Amino acid sequence: MFSRLIHAATYCIGVFWSVGAFSQAADTPSLALHEVLERALVHSAQVRKARWEREATALRISEQRRSGWLPQAQLSASADYVPALPTTFLPATLFGGAEGAYTAATLGQPWQVFASVRVEQPLFDESARRLTTAATWVTALQDLLVQQSEEEVIFQTTNLFYQVLQTKALLKALDAHQRQLEALERTVRVQVSGGSAVPTDVQRVQVALAGLQARRQELESGIEALLQGIQFVCGIPFSQPIALVETRRDTVQWMAMPAVAADQTTTYRLLDGRLSLLRTQERSARAQGWPKLGLYAQAGILSQRTDARFAASEGRWYPLGLIGLRLDWPLLNGYRHRQQVSALRLEARKSEEEREYFTQLRQLEQLQARSQWENARRTLYVREQGVELARKLVGQTQLIFQENKASLSDLLAAQTALAEAETQYEQQVFTCRLAEVKWLKAAGQLRTLLDK
Template sequence: MKTIFKLFLLTLLGFSSVAGRAQNAPQAFSLKQAIDYALQNQERIKIAQNETKIANARIGEIRSFGLPQVNIGAEVGNNFIPQSTFLPAEIFGGPAGQFLPVEFTPKYTGSAAISASQLLFDGSYLIGLKAASTFSQLSQKQLQQTEIEITEQVSKAYYTVLVSQARRELLTANLSRLDTLLKQTIQMQKNGFAEKLDVDRLTVTYNNLNIEQQKTDRLIELSEMLLKFQMGMNQKEPITLTDELANVEVDLNKVKVENFNYANRIEYSILETQRDLATLDIRNIKAGYYPKLALNARYGGNMANNLFSAVTKPDNWLSFGYVGLGLQIPVFDGLSKHYQTQQAKLRLENAKHGLKLTEQSIDLQLNSSSANLTNALQQLESQKQTMALAEDIARVSKIKFQEGVGSNLEIINAETDLREAQTNYYAALFDALIAKVDLDKATGTLGQK
């Protein structure tokens, strides 16, 4: 039994250690997976989804006004101070010209009734149904706008991490190459083929590069924190990225914008819906001039007695019933609807002006983002060539130094130029990736791929 117990205990410990490792294992995300995760877990998307549900509930609330309205009410009271009425005293044989207080109200009274009403015609109600449906469309578009904004933010944060990681890999390779060169130079000094100054210069360069790598490591950590924030992910959970920069498509051929439709931009589509709502608002105000017709019905009973026990006896209750049509015809409202209509027409006019202004803004964004991406790609190609030249110069400088025909200072300068070229290249690459996201957003294609 002890052996079995030990085996069972070891099995449990094994499972717990595996579970612990699984919990600490970083989650892997491609860009698409990161965006999908954000669209499910970001708090902003949850708020936008709730707003959509609120809009749907609002439609149900408006519809309910056209359904039968039924109410049941009951009341039993004690007239502990009965109300009195003055009657002429001569009715009771008293002198003329005098009045006597008389109580007509019994001590206990009660009433119970059920009432129902059904709206038969109301122009405002019919317009309200159409407006509610349009409002639901607006909330859906606002949800889509939030999704696009989150997609943009996650994409930019994801690219920031990728570029920083790629730059760290280059720094690591530079450190390794410089470390090898430093060790060789130290050995050359021991053999009398190099000076201590050469070793010191390389040491300073190596230390500076090591500090730069540490800064890059911290930048990657901060970039990952920003990415997890944009994704709605717990900051304590580790994360790893599966996409590679080499597979990211940034092509000059995709800069051209053809057959663009303003409705592709969610901001423009939202303004169109707001314009439709403004139009329905005018119709709703005008519908207030139409008559309203409703069917009303009531059924119940009343009771009055000086004994409370009479409340429980059905014979003491007097029934009543009523059914009828209610017609309300607006005649004059002090010109209220007239001024409401003026305001609504101005709001509609402003909505149309907003659409024109948005068209102009979109045109500017398209031209600007297209030009920015073109410039960024040209700069990227130039920096790529510069980096390749700097790498070749650093390689040749190292060979010359090792063969004794070059100086240590030449190597230091070459390494410094190489690091600067690498920094400029990755800065240009980052600018190109961000410009690509901006152009996708400007054309209304962001998040549709």
């Protein structure tokens, strides 16, 4: 009876432990690279800032376009008290005086109220018309700035993602080496009990295990810090555990890396758009010296009294109305217009030089990225061969050690060589992947990483 109770309790504990482990695994989402990038693009403050700036620019451009051609209406009103009215001199003959004499007279009343509405409609403004094209370029540049911000987030997040996987791969290789050393420790203990080994051999294995455990702590701390970085850029709470998985199985295979024209990249299109914008602004600045023609109309009312009782029934209001054309032609503005045109021309030359420099720099980056990836792939093949040789060496040394034909130092050296070979191989795998990401950046194809 007692044994049955023990068996039932053991079964329940096992079930509860399994359910808890399953629940923890279910609460830990597994994120592939494209999922991490999608989350990062949604939660990135840099991308959100660029999008808000684009919306603000769109509002400003819409306002400028409307204000350039739609009529402008302005209502103005004033109520004045003039204690000292202006004095003028009128011919005395108006008041029955002598010919050639003048009489001083005051104009108006001390209390005055005036209200008017003025409407202006531009008819011809070449500078504003040319700025319409500039507004189109500004909108396109804002879209490119958003795209550039997204590419920067993709590049930084991808590097962080592969650093996590690389560190985990190193930890996995270290765990395998630790298990081998633990098995070796058990073997040496058996040999010590049989008299074919000394206790010092056990201590030497334990020293090697202690070094691996210290290295393991360093790797685990590094993984935790990198995962926190992923959680930060993806907007995931730090209390939520995550697991990163690699779904791209062909990253270490040979791939074609053809030369891509620099004008296919976002940065080049930004520089080219900025150059076009500066040239448009230069043409608009030239047109500021042209005449501007506009139509205006004004209507108003005026009342004057000796007191402030304008609402009295005997008060009189006098209407005012006019309509006309206005021509503005700047003839001399102190060379300000010429200096503005010259400054814009110099900025355009500077932008053109930056575009040419970027073209050459991007070609160099593509060549270096392609060379780095090819060298990394060749090195990976060498590392793979080294792992195979190290495994064969460990297997042969273990057989010889069991036959007491090899020393413990030889076996430990073989185990260490295998661990180093596996570590170098894992590092080289992700070196190839990071080299591929650098080439995608140089070729302007980082958004292909979002493909599932």
